[in-house]
Amino acid sequence: MGTVSKALSLLGYFSQTRPEIGLSDLARLSGMNKATVYRMMSELVEQGFAEQTFQGKSYRLGPEVLRLAALREAAVPLLSVAREMLARLSEATGETAHMSILQGARLNALAHHYSARHGTRVTMEDAEVLSFHGTASGLAVLAFSDAAFVDGVLALPLVAHTAQTETRPEAIRARIAEVRRSGLAESVGGFEADVHSLAAPVFDAQGRPLGALAVAAPVGRMTPDQWACAAHDLRACAADLTRRVGGFAPARFTAHIPEEV
Amino acid sequence: MGTVSKALSLLGYFSQTRPEIGLSDLARLSGMNKATVYRMMSELVEQGFAEQTFQGKSYRLGPEVLRLAALREAAVPLLSVAREMLARLSEATGETAHMSILQGARLNALAHHYSARHGTRVTMEDAEVLSFHGTASGLAVLAFSDAAFVDGVLALPLVAHTAQTETRPEAIRARIAEVRRSGLAESVGGFEADVHSLAAPVFDAQGRPLGALAVAAPVGRMTPDQWACAAHDLRACAADLTRRVGGFAPARFTAHIPEEV
DNA sequence: AACCAACGGTTCAAATAATGAACCAATTAT
DNA sequence: ATAATTGGTTCATTATTTGAACCGTTGGTT
Numbered sequence: 001m002g003t004v005s006k007a008l009s010l011l012g013y014f015s016q017t018r019p020e021i022g023l024s025d026l027a028r029l030s031g032m033n034k035a036t037v038y039r040m041m042s043e044l045v046e047q048g049f050a051e052q053t054f055q056g057k058s059y060r061l062g063p064e065v066l067r068l069a070a071l072r073e074a075a076v077p078l079l080s081v082a083r084e085m086l087a088r089l090s091e092a093t094g095e096t097a098h099m100s101i102l103q104g105a106r107l108n109a110l111a112h113h114y115s116a117r118h119g120t121r122v123t124m125e126d127a128e129v130l131s132f133h134g135t136a137s138g139l140a141v142l143a144f145s146d147a148a149f150v151d152g153v154l155a156l157p158l159v160a161h162t163a164q165t166e167t168r169p170e171a172i173r174a175r176i177a178e179v180r181r182s183g184l185a186e187s188v189g190g191f192e193a194d195v196h197s198l199a200a201p202v203f204d205a206q207g208r209p210l211g212a213l214a215v216a217a218p219v220g221r222m223t224p225d226q227w228a229c230a231a232h233d234l235r236a237c238a239a240d241l242t243r244r245v246g247g248f249a250p251a252r253f254t255a256h257i258p259e260e261v
Numbered sequence: 262m263g264t265v266s267k268a269l270s271l272l273g274y275f276s277q278t279r280p281e282i283g284l285s286d287l288a289r290l291s292g293m294n295k296a297t298v299y300r301m302m303s304e305l306v307e308q309g310f311a312e313q314t315f316q317g318k319s320y321r322l323g324p325e326v327l328r329l330a331a332l333r334e335a336a337v338p339l340l341s342v343a344r345e346m347l348a349r350l351s352e353a354t355g356e357t358a359h360m361s362i363l364q365g366a367r368l369n370a371l372a373h374h375y376s377a378r379h380g381t382r383v384t385m386e387d388a389e390v391l392s393f394h395g396t397a398s399g400l401a402v403l404a405f406s407d408a409a410f411v412d413g414v415l416a417l418p419l420v421a422h423t424a425q426t427e428t429r430p431e432a433i434r435a436r437i438a439e440v441r442r443s444g445l446a447e448s449v450g451g452f453e454a455d456v457h458s459l460a461a462p463v464f465d466a467q468g469r470p471l472g473a474l475a476v477a478a479p480v481g482r483m484t485p486d487q488w489a490c491a492a493h494d495l496r497a498c499a500a501d502l503t504r505r506v507g508g509f510a511p512a513r514f515t516a517h518i519p520e521e522v
Numbered sequence: 523a524a525c526c527a528a529c530g531g532t533t534c535a536a537a538t539a540a541t542g543a544a545c546c547a548a549t550t551a552t
Numbered sequence: 553a554t555a556a557t558t559g560g561t562t563c564a565t566t567a568t569t570t571g572a573a574c575c576g577t578t579g580g581t582t
Contacts (some may be wrong), residue, residue, distance in 0.1 A: 003539070003569065004268040004304040011329060019336030033571045039532065043265040049329075057530090061333040066507020068272060068310075069330030069465035072322040075280030101324060103309050108328050127331040149328055219543055264540065264568075284559055294542045299560065318559085529578070533571105540568070549558065 006032065007040040007206035011049065014061055016125055023057040078210075079111060079242045085213065085237050086113035093215050093226075096122040099202070099241075100130050100137045101211035105152070107131075107138055110211065122195050122216040133172050134161045136187040136199035137212035142172075142254060144201050144209045150176065164189035183253055184231055185212070190217060196222040198230050200238035203247040210247060213238040216242045267293065268301040272310065275322050283319040311380035330507070339506055340372060346474065346502045347374035353494040354476050354487075357383040360463075360502075361391050361470035362397045366413070368392075368399055371472065382406045383456050383477040394433050395422045397448040397460035399457065404440035405434075405462050405470045405514065425450035444514055445492055446473070449480060457483040459491055461499035464508040471508060 001009075013021060013029050015148045015235035023041070026035040044050040047157075048064030073079055084098045094117035100109050112124040132138035142150050158167040179185045185199045199214035210236055215230045216231055222230075242249055262270075274282060274290050284302065288295040302320055305311040309325030341348045343360045351358035353357035355378035360371050373385035393414045403411050411434075419428040427433055440446045446460045460475035483491075503510055 001298070002304050003264045004301060005308055007265040008304070008308040008310060014329075014332055014336070016335055019332065021462075024528075026310050027527085035571060036569075039263070040265060043263050043269075047266055047269040049269060050547080061329055061334050063333070063505040063507060065326055065329040066466065067332050067504075067509070068322055068326040070507060070509075071275055071277065071280065072324070073466075074325050075321050078324070101327075103324055103328060110327065110331070127328055127335065179568080236485075237448065285557075295559085296542060296561080297540075300540080523582100524568100525580105525582075527578105527580090530576095532575070533573085535572105538569070539566105541566070542563100544562085546561075548577095548581085550556085552555075 003040075006030075006036075007044060008042055010037065010044070011061065015129075016127060020053055020058040020060045026059065028204070075228050076245065078245050080112050082213075082241060083113070085241045085244075087109055087215065088095065089113070089233055089237045090115040093217075093230045094118060095215050095217040095221070095230070096124060096154065097213070097215050097237075098124050098137075099211060099213050100141075102141055102209060105149075107135075107141060107211070116222070118221070120218055122218065124216070131159060131161065131191065133158050133167065134165050134187065134191040135214075135225060136185040136197035137188075137214045138185075139172075139187065140185035140199040140201045140212040140214075141209045143176045144187065144203070146208075159190045162189050162193045164191065164193070180252065183235065194219050198227070198234055200234045202238055202245070203242045203249050204245070204255075207248055207250040210242075210245065213241060264301075267291075267297075268305060271298065271305070272322065273302055281314055281319040287320065305395075310431070333507075337505075338485070340486045342502065342505050343372050346498050346505075347372055348473065350374070350476065350494055350498045351376040351497075354478075355379060356476050356482070356491065357385060357480040358474070358476050359385050360391045360472060360474050361402075363402055363470060366410075368396075368402060368472070380480055383479065384454070385477070392420060392422065392452065394419050394428065394450040395426050395448065396475075397446040397451075397458035398475045400433075400436060400440050400448065401460040401462040401473040401475075402448035402470045404437045404446065405464070405511065422452050423450050423454045427451065441513065444496065457478050459488070459495055461495045462514070463499055463506070464503045464510050464514075466507050466509070468509055468511040471503075471506065474502060481520070 010030060011027060013026060019122060023034060027037045041050055045052065048062045050059050051062040052059055074195060086097045086099055090113040094115045096112060096114050100107050107130040109124060109126055109128040109130060111126055114121050130138055131204045132142050142153060154169040154172060160167050175261035183200065184204055187197045189195060195216050196219045197214050197216045200212050201209045202213055204210040212235060215234055264411065269302055271287060271291060274287060284295065284299060291298060306313060306323065308464035309319050309323045312323040313320055337418045347358045347360055351374040355376045357373060357375050361368050362371050368391040370385060370387050370389040370391060372387055375382055389398055393403050403414060415430040415433060417427055421428050448458045450456060456477050457480045458475050458477045460473045462470045463472050465471040474495060476495055
């Protein structure tokens with residue numbers, strides 16, 4: 001791994017639960033030498049990718065990432081298109097809608113939208129890492145990923161997030177096969193207890209899964225009628241989003257797309 | 262300059278007008294060797310900071326910047342950055358500093374900071390609604406808003422907060438034009454009697470005014486010297502704040518920004 | 523008050539990774 | 553056909569990164 005990769009990988013240790021990290025912690029987390037981390041962070045600070053909270057205190061992400069994100073948006077307006085779609089989807093279903101994207105081997109929550117229809121709702125955090133086996137979004141992505149990737153994911157230890165989480169690789173493969181048939185993934189309490197989720201994959205310009213669009217409702221509220229309605233809206237929105245980010249669905253998926261949005 | 266800085270500086274060549282850049286172009290732009298640029302871009306692609314549009318074609322910014330931007334937003338919300346800046350600005354000027362943000366068609370005071378230098382000072386209330394025509398902040402925002410918005414504001418009845426408040430639409434348009442030239446808005450007793458205010462606009466990621474940063478002093482204390490000092494600090498702080506919330510000043514404004522903070 | 527551990531930051535010889543001219547193969551323009 | 557340009561690769565030379573040990577401070581314990 002080159003120096004640049006090492007430096008950039010340091011930024012990966014920041015998260016919602018850990019927005020600020022001190023030098024020593026960062027050195028421990030990354031397993032790199034303190035002096036090395038110091039120099040790398042100094043360069044990242046210099047370039048605006050990180051900044052220090054108060055003289056000599058811990059590091060956090062810098063303002064430059066905002067500028068780049070705005071530029072990325074301008075070039076590839078995924079986020080803005082996704083937000084629009086999420087608003088539409090959550091208004092249509094009356095439930096929380098969210099979108100996640102595949103980055104390397106991780107599935108990250110990117111954006112979400114709540115509906116005002118009900119007093120209770122499923123809440124989300126952006127930039128949260130979603131598990132492949134425990135979430136509807138994860139299963140939707142796996143179902144249209146290549147076999148090597150699926151093998152890689154299932155070879156890792158599978159965490160049981162709740163009592164309902166399916167952790168047996170073969171059972172997960174069976175569910176993935178079903179997702180491939182239906183074009184829709186489902187998870188009942190697999191990641192958070194009492195949450196019933198439906199998800200559909202979104203594809204990139206190469207026809208590979210880019211991420212997933214999902215609807216999450218409290219278990220009691222997902223009646224058969226509601227299920228059918230959410231499934232339809234989700235399919236339509238996911239297809240539209242794929243189109244609007246310049247992607248296309250692979251042949252084996254195309255059959256599931258409703259004609260009109 | 263270290264390798265990491267060099268690699269990150271490559272990302273700086275992407276812009277709205279140039280969202281995609283080929284390898285050779287990037288080498289020319291940066292003045293670095295093609296092989297060097299290639300290796301650096303490969304690492305950036307590997308880390309998700311860049312991606313290639315189509316097999317072997319030009320580079321553009323990658324999806325990882327979106328994730329980092331979401332985290333930065335969560336870790337450092339506008340309010341906390343604004344507070345930091347207000348503290349700096351009021352220490353530097355010895356007067357009250359405040360920040361307001363545009364929410365829909367209203368300009369709301371968001372936060373303020375007093376200086377301990379003088380016994381008397383201008384006092385502020387957060388969440389107070391500021392008038393566009395009567396305050397320096399309002400004029401600063403109007404000056405860089407689109408024409409339709411300005412027309413809308415000036416079509417409404419314009420309240421005379423004090424005897425000094427300018428309420429004639431055409432006179433206000435003239436003042437706005439002046440603000441556009443100077444990059445700085447001024448109000449003497451237009452909202453509160455005996456208050457002399459200076460304000461500078463803060464911009465969002467789309468280059469639209471997000472709100473304004475302002476300094477407010479008792480009229481007698483704003484001598485020409487103090488005025489010049491406050492104007493300089495204000496410009497510098499507003500530019501820095503724009504940067505730190507991920508915004509950028511539109512072209513017609515850029516000339517006013519001081520080089521150093 | 524003395525102590526200790528942990529912090530961010532710094533140093534410098536040794537080790538490693540970055541560098542760039544030349545070179546491919548494939549397009550694209552002439 | 554030909555010439556120029558594209559993205560990508562190679563490898564000996566070189567310059568940068570590396571990390572153990574070392575500061576000066578800070579904050580908590582004894």
